[in-house]
Amino acid sequence: MNFENTLAFAQGLDQADPLRDLRNEFLFPQQNGKPFIYLCGNSLGLQPKVAREVLDRQLNNWQNLAVEGWFEGETPWMYYHKALKELMAPIVGARPAEVCPMNTLTVNLHLLMVSFYKPKAKRFKIMMEAGAFPSDQYAIESQVRFHGYDPKDAIIEVSPRPGEYTLRTEDILEQISLQGDQIALVLFGGINYFTGQWFDMEAITRAGHQAGAVVGFDLAHAAGNVPVQLHDWDVDFACWCSYKYQNSGPGGISGIFVHERHFGDQTLSRFAGWWGYQESQRFKMEKGFVPEAGADGWQVSCTQVMPMALYHAALQIFEKAGFIGPLRKKSKALTAYLFYLINEVNNELCEMQYQVITPSSAEDRGAQVSIIAKANGKYIFEQLVANNVLGDWREPNVIRLSPVPSYNSFEDVFRTAELLLQIGRK
Numbered sequence: 001m002n003f004e005n006t007l008a009f010a011q012g013l014d015q016a017d018p019l020r021d022l023r024n025e026f027l028f029p030q031q032n033g034k035p036f037i038y039l040c041g042n043s044l045g046l047q048p049k050v051a052r053e054v055l056d057r058q059l060n061n062w063q064n065l066a067v068e069g070w071f072e073g074e075t076p077w078m079y080y081h082k083a084l085k086e087l088m089a090p091i092v093g094a095r096p097a098e099v100c101p102m103n104t105l106t107v108n109l110h111l112l113m114v115s116f117y118k119p120k121a122k123r124f125k126i127m128m129e130a131g132a133f134p135s136d137q138y139a140i141e142s143q144v145r146f147h148g149y150d151p152k153d154a155i156i157e158v159s160p161r162p163g164e165y166t167l168r169t170e171d172i173l174e175q176i177s178l179q180g181d182q183i184a185l186v187l188f189g190g191i192n193y194f195t196g197q198w199f200d201m202e203a204i205t206r207a208g209h210q211a212g213a214v215v216g217f218d219l220a221h222a223a224g225n226v227p228v229q230l231h232d233w234d235v236d237f238a239c240w241c242s243y244k245y246q247n248s249g250p251g252g253i254s255g256i257f258v259h260e261r262h263f264g265d266q267t268l269s270r271f272a273g274w275w276g277y278q279e280s281q282r283f284k285m286e287k288g289f290v291p292e293a294g295a296d297g298w299q300v301s302c303t304q305v306m307p308m309a310l311y312h313a314a315l316q317i318f319e320k321a322g323f324i325g326p327l328r329k330k331s332k333a334l335t336a337y338l339f340y341l342i343n344e345v346n347n348e349l350c351e352m353q354y355q356v357i358t359p360s361s362a363e364d365r366g367a368q369v370s371i372i373a374k375a376n377g378k379y380i381f382e383q384l385v386a387n388n389v390l391g392d393w394r395e396p397n398v399i400r401l402s403p404v405p406s407y408n409s410f411e412d413v414f415r416t417a418e419l420l421l422q423i424g425r426k
C-alpha cells in the first residue's frame, strides 16, 4: 500500500476500516481529561466495557447461590471453563479439547515442562532463544536444576549474529540440527517480548521433531496477536497469558495447549490435582489419580471463576471481530504505517534518530514495534507519556509501541509519529 504522511490520509484509513467501531468496546485510561493513545497492549490490554458487568453477574451468583453455584444457575462453575475452550481454540489454531484455561502463565510453563521435559542420558538439553523473557529463563533454569543438571550444560541459547537484534531462522534450524541428539526440548517464545520478532514456529517445530526433540512455545506475545496454528503445525505444547493481547485484566488466567497426539500417553508425568481428575468421577473422591481426557487433565485447582469470567467476555470481542483473520489484516497495516512514518521522521530529522529493531517484514512480527532512539531514549519515552501516548520502556534502551487492531486507529499511529518528530527536534 502507498501510504501518505498526512492526518487526512490516516483518517481516511480509519473510515475504511471495518473494525473501526470495535474500540468502543473498551475503556481508555485518561490523563488531564484526555484519553491516552494506548500503545501498550503488549503488556496489559485495555478493559472491555462489559468487564464490570460480567464480574457483577458472578458476584450475584456467589451471593444468591453460594456453594450451589458450582452446579446451579445459568453458568454452573463446574463446567464454566468449557465455554472458554470453544473461544480459545480459534485464537491459537487448536481443537477445543486441546486447550484449557487455568492458573497463570509461568505456573503453566512449569506444569507443562514437568510433562514434556524428559531428559535422558545424552538427550538432556533445552534449546531456547537468548534474551527470552526473564520469567521463562528462571523457569527453565530451575527445571533443569530440578532434574539435577547445571544450567550451563543443559541450556542452549540461540543468539542473534553480532550487530543484529533478531534471530535468523536459518541459524535456529542449524543449531537444532547440529545439536539435535542432545536436545530433549526446544522451548521458544512465539514472539520475543523485546524485539517483537515472530519466530517461524512451524519450521522450528518441524526441525525440533526431526531432531527427535519435543517442541513447546510460550505464546505470551503471540496469542491473540498473530495467527498461530498450533494443531496443524504439530506443536507439542504451548501456554500463554491472556492479559496482554487478549484483554483479560491484570493477573488474568493463562491458557494451555496440548496436542491431541499426547492425549493417550500414559507415560507423561504430571503434577496432579483434583481438578484434573476425570470429570465425571471427580466427586467420588477416590484414591489414585485418573486424568480427564485432553488438556483439561492438566488442571490442578478448582476453576478460577472471576478471572475466567473476564477472559470469556474479552474472548467474545474476538468472536465479534471474526477472530484473528480480520484483526491481523488491520494489525499488519497499522505496523506498516508506523514503519513508514518513522522512516519519514528520520528523513525529516536528517539522521537515524529512531532505529526500529523489529523485523521489517510484516510476516516476521506482530503488533509491536520496538524502537531504539539514537540518544535520550528514556527522555523521549517520558515525553511521549507526558503528551498522552502510552507505550512502554524496556531496559536498557527500547521503546515498545504496540498498535492493537481492536482498539487503536491509524490516527493514533499518525499522532504518535508526529510526536516522535516534535520530540526529536528538541
Ligand SMILES: *Cc1c(COP(=O)(O)O)cnc(C)c1O
Pocket (backbone or CB within 6 Å): 104, 105, 106, 107, 133, 135, 136, 189, 193, 218, 220, 221, 241
Ligand atoms: C508476560 C510474559 C510472562 C509473564 O508471566 P506471568 O506468569 O503471567 O507473570 C512470561 N513469559 C513471557 C514470554 C511473557 O511475555
